[in-house]
Amino acid sequence: MSLVSDIAPGLSGLEQLNALIAAGRNIGIGHTLGFEPVLFEDGLAVFEGTPGLHVYNPIGMVHGGFAAALLDSACGCAVHTKLLPGWSYTTLELKVAYHKAMTTETGRVRAEGRVISMGRRAAFSEAKLTDASGRLLASATSSLLVIAP
Numbered sequence: 001m002s003l004v005s006d007i008a009p010g011l012s013g014l015e016q017l018n019a020l021i022a023a024g025r026n027i028g029i030g031h032t033l034g035f036e037p038v039l040f041e042d043g044l045a046v047f048e049g050t051p052g053l054h055v056y057n058p059i060g061m062v063h064g065g066f067a068a069a070l071l072d073s074a075c076g077c078a079v080h081t082k083l084l085p086g087w088s089y090t091t092l093e094l095k096v097a098y099h100k101a102m103t104t105e106t107g108r109v110r111a112e113g114r115v116i117s118m119g120r121r122a123a124f125s126e127a128k129l130t131d132a133s134g135r136l137l138a139s140a141t142s143s144l145l146v147i148a149p
Contacts, residue, residue, distance in 0.1 A: 013083030014042060033069055035111075037077070043115040045077035050108045062102035067129050067138040071096055074113025074127035075142035082118045086149040089123065093143040100137045107132050121146055 011019065017040040020027075026036045035049025047070050057063040072094050079089050102109070113127035123146055129138040 010085050012085055013080040013087070014040060017045070017077060017080060027073070029069055029073065033066055035070055035073075037073075038110075040077065040081055042081055043078055043118075045074050045081060045113045047073050047077075047111045048108055051102050051106055052104055060103075062104075062106070064096070064098055064138075067098065067102065068094065068096045068140070070109070070111035070129055071113070071127045071138060071140035072142065074111040075125040075140060076113070076144065078113035078115050078125045078127070079118065079123040079142075079144050079146075082115055082123070083146070088147045089144045090147065091142055092122075092145050094140055095142075096138060096140045098138050100135060102137055106137070109137060116141075119146065120148070 021037055030036050033049065033055055034052060035047050038048050039046040049070060051062040051066055055062050055066040072091060075094065076089065076091055083089065109129055109131055111127055111129045113125055116124040116126055123144045126141045128136060130136055
């Protein structure tokens, strides 16, 4: 399991996340569900993955939790890119809207999260999940608690 605080202690949130990618490491939930971090910039986090049978629900399509996990990771890590050394965050609320069902035929998907506003105690972000042709599959908004040391 990769924790950014273990890989790059004492760095800013953006520096920690970029150290994660540079080390070729993934986050725990990414291993479990089959997605990985692709890009981190100031206020932006991108994850990609390919849904497979391992994330199917009983009715024969990708479980909504797969999309929610990607969107939550993108929203949260977008905020993480704005953190000062020693600071952290936790998700207070995640609202997900599902626009199109996913199956194994969907192929690779991309979640892009962006910070809407960042304060000393609260942050707000949004994310979109799209397929390779840019079709919107799901979207989310998130409220996060910023925790200073």
